[in-house]
Amino acid sequence: MDQPRTLFQKIWDDHEIHDFGNGYSLLHVDRNIMHDLLGALVFEPLDKRGIKVPNPEFHFATQDHGIETTAGRTDETKIAGGKAGVQGLRRKCKEYGLTMFDLGDERQGIVHVFTPEQGIALPGSTLICGDSHTSTIGGLGVLAWGVGLTEIEHVLATQTIVAQKPKTMRITFEGKTAPGVTAKDMILYTIGQLGAKAGNGYVVEFAGEAIRALPVEGRLTLCNMSIEMAARYGMVAADETTFAYLQGKPYAPKGDVWDKAVAYWRTLPTDEGATFDREETIDATKITPMVTWGTSPQDAIGVGGRIPDPDQAETPERKAYIERALLYSGLKPNDAIDGTPIDVAFIGSCTNARISDLRAAAKVLKGRKVAAGVEAWCVPGSGLVKRDAEAEGLDKIFKEAGFEWREPGCSMCVSLGGDGFKKPGARSISTTNRNFENRQGVGVRTHLASPEMVAAAAVTGKITDVRKLTS
Amino acid sequence: MTEKFTTLKGRAAPLMRANIDTDALCPSRFLTRINETGKDGFGGFLFGDWRYEKDEKTPKPDFVLNRPQFKDAKILLARDNFGCGSSREHAVWGLKGYGIRCVIAPSFGEIFFNNCFKNLVLPLVLSEAQVEAIAAQLEPDGGEVTVDLEAQTVTAPDGTQFQFEIDPARKEKLLKGLDDIGITLERRDEIKAWQDADRAKRPWIYLASA
Numbered sequence A: 001m002d003q004p005r006t007l008f009q010k011i012w013d014d015h016e017i018h019d020f021g022n023g024y025s026l027l028h029v030d031r032n033i034m035h036d037l038l039g040a041l042v043f044e045p046l047d048k049r050g051i052k053v054p055n056p057e058f059h060f061a062t063q064d065h066g067i068e069t070t071a072g073r074t075d076e077t078k079i080a081g082g083k084a085g086v087q088g089l090r091r092k093c094k095e096y097g098l099t100m101f102d103l104g105d106e107r108q109g110i111v112h113v114f115t116p117e118q119g120i121a122l123p124g125s126t127l128i129c130g131d132s133h134t135s136t137i138g139g140l141g142v143l144a145w146g147v148g149l150t151e152i153e154h155v156l157a158t159q160t161i162v163a164q165k166p167k168t169m170r171i172t173f174e175g176k177t178a179p180g181v182t183a184k185d186m187i188l189y190t191i192g193q194l195g196a197k198a199g200n201g202y203v204v205e206f207a208g209e210a211i212r213a214l215p216v217e218g219r220l221t222l223c224n225m226s227i228e229m230a231a232r233y234g235m236v237a238a239d240e241t242t243f244a245y246l247q248g249k250p251y252a253p254k255g256d257v258w259d260k261a262v263a264y265w266r267t268l269p270t271d272e273g274a275t276f277d278r279e280e281t282i283d284a285t286k287i288t289p290m291v292t293w294g295t296s297p298q299d300a301i302g303v304g305g306r307i308p309d310p311d312q313a314e315t316p317e318r319k320a321y322i323e324r325a326l327l328y329s330g331l332k333p334n335d336a337i338d339g340t341p342i343d344v345a346f347i348g349s350c351t352n353a354r355i356s357d358l359r360a361a362a363k364v365l366k367g368r369k370v371a372a373g374v375e376a377w378c379v380p381g382s383g384l385v386k387r388d389a390e391a392e393g394l395d396k397i398f399k400e401a402g403f404e405w406r407e408p409g410c411s412m413c414v415s416l417g418g419d420g421f422k423k424p425g426a427r428s429i430s431t432t433n434r435n436f437e438n439r440q441g442v443g444v445r446t447h448l449a450s451p452e453m454v455a456a457a458a459v460t461g462k463i464t465d466v467r468k469l470t471s
Numbered sequence B: 001m002t003e004k005f006t007t008l009k010g011r012a013a014p015l016m017r018a019n020i021d022t023d024a025l026c027p028s029r030f031l032t033r034i035n036e037t038g039k040d041g042f043g044g045f046l047f048g049d050w051r052y053e054k055d056e057k058t059p060k061p062d063f064v065l066n067r068p069q070f071k072d073a074k075i076l077l078a079r080d081n082f083g084c085g086s087s088r089e090h091a092v093w094g095l096k097g098y099g100i101r102c103v104i105a106p107s108f109g110e111i112f113f114n115n116c117f118k119n120l121v122l123p124l125v126l127s128e129a130q131v132e133a134i135a136a137q138l139e140p141d142g143g144e145v146t147v148d149l150e151a152q153t154v155t156a157p158d159g160t161q162f163q164f165e166i167d168p169a170r171k172e173k174l175l176k177g178l179d180d181i182g183i184t185l186e187r188r189d190e191i192k193a194w195q196d197a198d199r200a201k202r203p204w205i206y207l208a209s210a
């Protein structure tokens, strides 16, 4: 009998070309996803050596990070150097024969949105991308992680990467989540419990009943934010839900090959008796709709909670930490977070801009209006999400409520593309993944939450428990 | 073209905060400037929001790198979790472009940590107490710190030496200034053979032949 292995270990073993014997291995990279920030720069080592990309079909590119999300957009970006990136990447993809979903193609979208949508990411494969939220793709049972430009250069030239083997952690969710609790709440709660550093050096597998119950898009949301607890990789084992999601996707296998693939995928989940370096459990029944109060995703509390008081902090470091975060976020200790007035509501990003996210927000928005003075945006994650949403009439619900309905891209997740909120230093409630200082523009104070919670805040003008509007 | 990292002696600057993230190291709006400056010219954007006033030109006098005794530092000291946040390598290019070749902190964000080695910048881990001890010596007049990679020592301005740990493979790469792509390309045949076997096992991965 073979040693029981974890999902991670099986994928690692099936991609290891060479073990350097010091914790590092040369791994095969099945998929590399590129975006406009890389520009032509990432091709420099190939240009210099005069070599080709060995497997062009393993590489996909799009424009998402620096582009604008306004109707009628072009290559022009308001950000200096952005246009050179967009055009440089396009030119190089053509030159090296790589697939690009360019502006104007309905498959264009945020890297971590189009990758599952097209069936480019498949269970048991390895995938890299120059964006730390590549962990998203682990929701399909993929070993997917964010890398830097130098590593992408290496993958383009060799189809491999030198990777350090991470330690393994399993986070098991016990029990069922309450109605109205989303994958976003589950991950914010988890980060709040374990802290922003808990996953450093680990690959995290999410397991348990509440995870199995999540649709694929929820699993993507969950894994998206594993990097916010410093885990480069988050994973959910592929199951029937995953197979049903992938079947028929453009780049997913067909016919006999599909059957063969599914048979292989079924062998991948963690074996009974396999051990992890660290095990954590989360009581899923305790989770409520979440929202952040500070400048790190770990500053997450239930919407019924209160802003922490630095004077109650357990350590001087914690006290200084809370004080600094509150100084930026402009909130008062011990206040209820529910009822905090907001200026901006943003629905978008690779965390929460898939069709199910838009549907969930639209359900709250239907028949309601965005509160006076609130600037509200919806940026679908890809051209296909946008098309599908429009086919269902979701765009009308958003627009009638008073939301801007924009073109796909990263937009105000990262505030690169010339997009910007009107009010300086606005208080924003956002479906994105980072509430760092200045992330959504200079001085903008970001509260992370689910699409439902953002919709609820948009119509009430303040942070609101969405369950008050839906039940 | 090969640059190496052997010893480094120079001014050290204490930026004693925890969780300095990559957005602080390189504010998002500067990312695409790399298409204009290239990697080496990126130092001007390091700590953009902390270093300059809103006009992006006028130095904020209180920021550590703007204080005369810390200007042009080659070594930076910080608290826990330095470089947390995104995978942007710009954070490292900014440091390196500025001339900072070594950051000393009790812990680092993982991706940032990896990216440092790829750019021959040394993320050096000392205990919290050791980092604080060196930082205390740098105030108020500044001082020089020496990092000897071969010996794995850090020497504080007062001559106190601290030993540090580093992965041997990473140490060797820094010492020799090795080029990763060149090394891997020597395994071209091995990679090809691996793919041929893998293609039989997982044909769905190989889109061109499917």
Ligand code: SF4
Pocket (backbone or CB within 6 Å): A064, A065, A110, A111, A112, A131, A132, A133, A349, A350, A351, A409, A410, A413, A414, A433
């Ligand atoms: S939406 Fe944000 S986190 Fe996601 S890929 Fe774009 S910039 Fe990165």
